[in-house]
Amino acid sequence: MVLTVDVGNTRIKAAVFEGSTVLGSFVFEKDQLEKEIKKILKKFQNCSDLVVASVGNIEKQSFLAFEKQLAIHFLTHEDPFPFINKYATPKTLGIDRMVLAAGATLQFPKQNRLVIDAGTCITYDFIDESDHYWGGAISPGLRLRYEALHNYTARLPLLSLEVPESYIGNTTAQAIHSGVVNGFVYEIDGFIDEYRTNFPNFIIILTGGDTDFLAKRLKNTIFANSNFLLESLNQTFQYKINND
Numbered sequence: 038m039v040l041t042v043d044v045g046n047t048r049i050k051a052a053v054f055e056g057s058t059v060l061g062s063f064v065f066e067k068d069q070l071e072k073e074i075k076k077i078l079k080k081f082q083n084c085s086d087l088v089v090a091s092v093g094n095i096e097k098q099s100f101l102a103f104e105k106q107l108a109i110h111f112l113t114h115e116d117p118f119p120f121i122n123k124y125a126t127p128k129t130l131g132i133d134r135m136v137l138a139a140g141a142t143l144q145f146p147k148q149n150r151l152v153i154d155a156g157t158c159i160t161y162d163f164i165d166e167s168d169h170y171w172g173g174a175i176s177p178g179l180r181l182r183y184e185a186l187h188n189y190t191a192r193l194p195l196l197s198l199e200v201p202e203s204y205i206g207n208t209t210a211q212a213i214h215s216g217v218v219n220g221f222v223y224e225i226d227g228f229i230d231e232y233r234t235n236f237p238n239f240i241i242i243l244t245g246g247d248t249d250f251l252a253k254r255l256k257n258t259i260f261a262n263s264n265f266l267l268e269s270l271n272q273t274f275q276y277k278i279n280n281d
């Protein structure tokens with residue numbers, strides 16, 4: 038059994054795998070890391086490996102307490118990945134984006150793939166049919182947009198996610214909801230249209246904390262899977278075992 042852990046900038050997500058089957062999945066806050074991992078390992082005592090991808094402020098040391106119990110694999114750029122990295126600054130590429138690209142390459146062979154991760158940030162990652170990873174885009178995620186409007190203005194309130202009544206917001210609140218939610222959806226559909234124009238045959242994978250909210254609002258057809266990063270972590274680990 039493998040315990041995969043994804044440390045994002047908002048929350049931690051974890052899942053236990055037996056082969057490619059998910060036996061359990063978990064979401065928790067960063068300050069609960071040690072306590073939650075302990076609980077998971079108590080429930081799944083046959084876990085032999087813990088695989089981590091972290092883009093948050095949690096480093097390898099945070100997992101050393103579990104070293105006696107199972108092998109810790111803290112993924113880095115030095116690990117083997119199943120694509121050719123054409124990013125011009127590969128050392129600064131987020132490890133979460135590398136894992137997503139690995140999952141897309143392994144799960145959807147020989148086709149153009151666009152992975153959209155709607156998390157703290159929205160990340161777009163493009164891997165072509167020859168398994169070249171080219172990069173994509175980074176923009177503020179849904180929650181971050183609400184927070185940024187509030188934190189960097191004097192008069193805008195901090196609102197919780199709400200579906201706007203119309204694209205013409207007729208109150209301050211409705212104007213914010215329209216700007217944030219419609220802007221978010223239009224941006225993603227706009228990027229997808231741009232890729233579709235240039236790459237006729239390709240698959241779009243949508244993941245991240247806003248997957249479900251977003252999936253039903255996009256005009257484009259996508260493959261939505263909020264567990265895609267954890268599944269990709271498991272696959273990246275299997276790939277590492279076979280290629281190290």
Ligand SMILES: Nc1ncnc2c1ncn2[C@@H]1O[C@H](COP(=O)(O)OP(=O)(O)O)[C@@H](O)[C@H]1O
Pocket residue numbers: 044045046047048049155156157158178179180181198245246247
């Ligand atoms: N309980 C929740 N706590 C925080 N964010 C949530 C929650 N439920 C849904 N979200 C949405 O998930 C997004 C963060 O996604 P997530 O994948 O958890 O981020 P990250 O991987 O960067 O930590 C936010 O934009 C927010 O709208």
Ligand SMILES: CC(C)(COP(=O)(O)O)[C@@H](O)C(=O)NCCC(=O)O
Pocket residue numbers: 045046047092129130131132133134154156157158159160175
């Ligand atoms: C872009 C990100 C902040 C996204 O993080 P997330 O939304 O998943 O928490 C992360 O992938 C990162 O820190 N990337 C480094 C810069 C880059 O990928 O080029």
Ligand SMILES: [K+]
Pocket residue numbers: 154155156157158159160245
């Ligand atoms: K992201």
